[in-house]
Amino acid sequence: MSENTVAGLMRELGLAARRKHKRKATTRPGRGRWRAPDLVKRDFGAPALNRRWFGDGTLIATDEGRLHLVSVLDVASRRVLGFALGERHDAALAYGALAVAIAVRGGQVPGVVFHTGQGSEYTARSFQAACQRLGVTQLMGRPDSVLDNAVIESWHSTLESGLRQVEHFPTKQAARAKVAAWIEDHNTRRRHSACQMMPPVIYEKTLAA
Secondary structure (H helix, E strand, O other): OOHHHHHHHHHHHOOOOOOOOOOOOOOOEOOOOOOOOOOOOOOOOOOOOOOEEEEEEEEEEEOOEEEEEEEEEEOOOOEEEEEEEEOOOOHHHHHHHHHHHHHHOOOOOOOOEEEEOOEHHHHOHHHHHHHHHHOOEEEEOOOOOOOOOHHHHHHHHHHHHHHHOOOOOOOHHHHHHHHHHHHHHHHHOOOEHHHOOEOHHHHHHHHHO
């Protein structure tokens, strides 16, 4: 079907296309020489929960300025286990999201690997030390490589189309509330093709069973 035919049908139905905005990269490569290896190699499967987690950050715009959102996702169920919103994109914010994820999993996640980009928040010594203390093994893709971190990039694309493009946040407080509610809806109600068309939380129950 031609583009003109589609355009004509859309006009008849009163539909309008929504332009997709290019998301600005937020990765700031660390200045130090340390980098974790990339052992995932774009193999995004996981045989069970708490084997492979993915993390990354994105921006939330408000009339009061920007907020940084850092998320932690379990690739086995596509559940957003932890997230943190803050005005500074740093190691403390990344640690906050990771700490929430570990708390959701009962306080211990032996053997989990955490795959991220090479942003300074993840290469910081304080974040390395936190991962070692918590028993989390760090893995990293290449800087600004969408494919190396495709799972979490896909989550951010869903956030972009489902929330950021359709909501206006007059205040940072409003953004915090909306983002938290949207993530809760994603985990408990949104059906995902990778989860046999079940929401992540429901799918996790089937995996546990």
